Amino acid sequence: MKPLIAFWTSMLAIIGMTVAAASAAIPRDQARLDAALGTPVVLEGGPSRAFVKIALTGFEFAPDRERAPVNIAIVLDKSGSMGGEKIAHAREAAIMAIERLDRRDVVSVVAYDNSVQVLVPATRVSDRAAIHRAIRNLHAGGSTALFAGVSKGAHELRKFLERNRVNRVILLSDGLANVGPSSPAALGNLGRSLAKEGISVTTIGLGLGYNEDLMTRLAGMSDGNHAFVEHPSQLAGIFDLEFGDVLSVVGQEVEIIIRCRPGVRPIRVLGRDAEIAGDTVRVDMNQIYGGQEKFVMLEVEVPAGQAGEQRELASVDASYLNLQTQRRDRLSRQVNVSYTHRPEAVQKNTDTAVMKDAVEQVVNEDSKKAVQLRDEGKVEEAREVLRQNAQKLRESAGAYAAPELETFAEEMEADAQRLDDREDWNRQRKALRKKQYEKERQQSY
């Protein structure tokens, strides 16, 4: 009897869940837009600050639907420093990654040293043997014309540039760009320009010789991923993760526009580049990945209000090109705030999940400042910033019941400890930049 009851209970549970999901009125082939205030209830009186989290979560492709075709340019550093096992691992990682593509996809392989060599011009992945041969012919030697490499990689992408394709440059470099433009600003500008065409650049830094500021800037401005690979043997894994991300893209040309109501002043967007013009905040993303949440954390000034009053804070409009339906989806949310005179009510209504993310972003920003201080040689001040960060994280971990923040705090402490290790700083800086980037972009790996 008991097993039968259990069976029915579970059946009911499944039916109930399905109904619940349906009642949520979110179509299965649409991304979910959430807009939530960290503190939806604020104290009456004087203006206060609050965090608004606008999150887009990608849907999963229906099992009977094929994923979006991709258009990938792999841009490999073959400068002298890549010699030996680095280039060997890079070759194998690229070949393995291309294995995951099929004949709908387009791939090109570009290698650069002093100049640029297009090993595989943009081509459909049908003749794998030819592609593999071209990659295996790759040998290291020469300087690092990184800018030109990316330029040519993007040029190859443009041959098959389509709105319904995921267009991505995957850049691998182990050294400093020493031929052509080499400032993070120049590469950032290039990244931003490529993003306008729907091209994002994922940057993979290999070893300890690359410029992590340049690489994160290029990835950041074009909304790609960034990875720090200390040992070449990890390359295959990273390529696999990156291709996993690329193959899971469900939406592109993402626009999020937040219009603050009169009296509400946008202060800053944490982690992402945003265009703030008066009370309108605009954030563009290149893509949303299936099942992944990408969010914009906006800090606003909430105007003074009276207890019991409720008012609209901002409206959020998001739109993106749905790669499954190939239509443009438009989503809207509204963010409201209410005023109270009871601090307990504020605390009780606090959205701990939003606050947890907000704290992480704030701490992340401070952590960037710590890196800057350390660059200036102010080791102690940098350490102090990290310690304060850790302290803030610990307090928040308790307040928002978020044990992850505790872990974050421990990492922060450990980072603070190691700051004065001159020899390790290079490695640590790269690791820090990577962590910061991962946090601010909610990167999956």
Added chain:
Amino acid sequence: MRPGVAIALLLVVLLPGVLFVASAVRMMADREMLLEHRLAGHRQVTLRQVEQPLADWLATLGARLDSTLGSIPAGTDDLRALVRTTPWVRQALALDRDGQRHFPPPEEPLTAQERDFLERTRLLWKDRGILYPAAAEGQSVDRGWYAWYWGDEMNLIRWVRRKDGMLVGAELDPARLAADIIALLPDAAPADALLRLRNERGVILYQWGADVPDHPPAPAAVRPLESPLAAWRLEYLDVAPVRSTPPPFWLLGVVSLGCLLMLALAGYLYRAHRREVEIAGQRVSFVNQVSHELKTPLTNIRMYSELLERELAEDEDKPRHYLGVIRTESERLSRLIANVLSFARSERSKLEISPRPASITQIVSGTLETFRPVLDQAGIEVVTRLPDDDTAMIDADAVEQVLNNLVGNVEKYAAGGGRLEIAASRAGEMLEVRVTDAGPGIPPDQREKIFDAFHRVDDRLTGPAAGTGIGLSVARELARLHGGDLRLLETDEGACFSLTLHAPLAEANP
């Protein structure tokens, strides 16, 4: 060998040889220059070929921007959308009909990027005229590029003046501009060349072709891009040093063959000349030896014929006549031999004179005495005009030999004139002896040649007289050794030889 001949031979070989080699070298240099010209042309062509697509692309981009800028609604949102969606555009600007700023909007909140743009273009907002300088000259320019430097980076704006009176412009993203131009550049180049693109700061944007050497050479050719990117330049570097082409085999062959021929010719000429000289030397030394051998018997013949003459009785006219003939003929032979020996000595440059006090009158008389029988026989009347006493420093033997030759010639060639005049006169230290005949004279074209050795006026074997052809040559030589000369004076008839001698009077030094 005489030095003149050696120099001549050397010239024969060296001059054409040097000319030959010089022309070959010149030819090589021309070839090299031609190659260099061709190479320079090739470099320029290569750079032009590289540059052409860039210029085309830039023109296309300009046209594309023009059509967008010309038609876009100039609202704030529209221009922001333009900036957001156009990959090449970093920022936009718009001026209204009155030249006032319309975008970035002067009265609305600006984005951070727009504020940066206003900062970058500060100068432009102070003087909007710099956007379209040509318009000031009355030309109706309605579109164009505007380039300016912010920091050390060049920025470009494409602007269009529209029909509605607005001026709308787009600032190019410098990084994107560089990236797209790089993407247009090829991967491969001639294997021995490295091509480069440098931007306005001299930064190498892109390079392709040969491997980059550790110390790159200076560019062999440079080509600036077309406006508005005239501050950028393409460079062509010869990485492998230009090998000077070896001279072609045929040229080397011709030159060496020519030199060989010249050498062979010189060798042949040298050998021929030497043989001739040797043969002549042998001939002279043979004649010399023979002459020496003849001298002793001749002396004996003369001596014994004189002895015999003394033994003869007064009335034995016939034998006396015969003896006279023997004597004159042997004297003639003596003169001949003396000439030959003198000539042989002069050939070995051993001819010397040794002046002693002597009387020219006596020498002339002595000579005439010797010739008396033959002169009488030829019916030649002899006239002399000689100074009375004239003892001077003279080599009597040499003067006698000269006179022998002159008088002998008269006897031989001018006997028909029937007259011989010998006159001596003095002028300071110079003594002149004139020997004049009334014979047929000497043709004008022979006047100098008669003094050459082995030259005879009439070379026919059947000629009226026989001779060796060295007499006058030796005579002149002797006269010159004596500080004077032997010349043929111009006369209306016959021949007049003038012998001058440096013969100071002997009284001062007895």
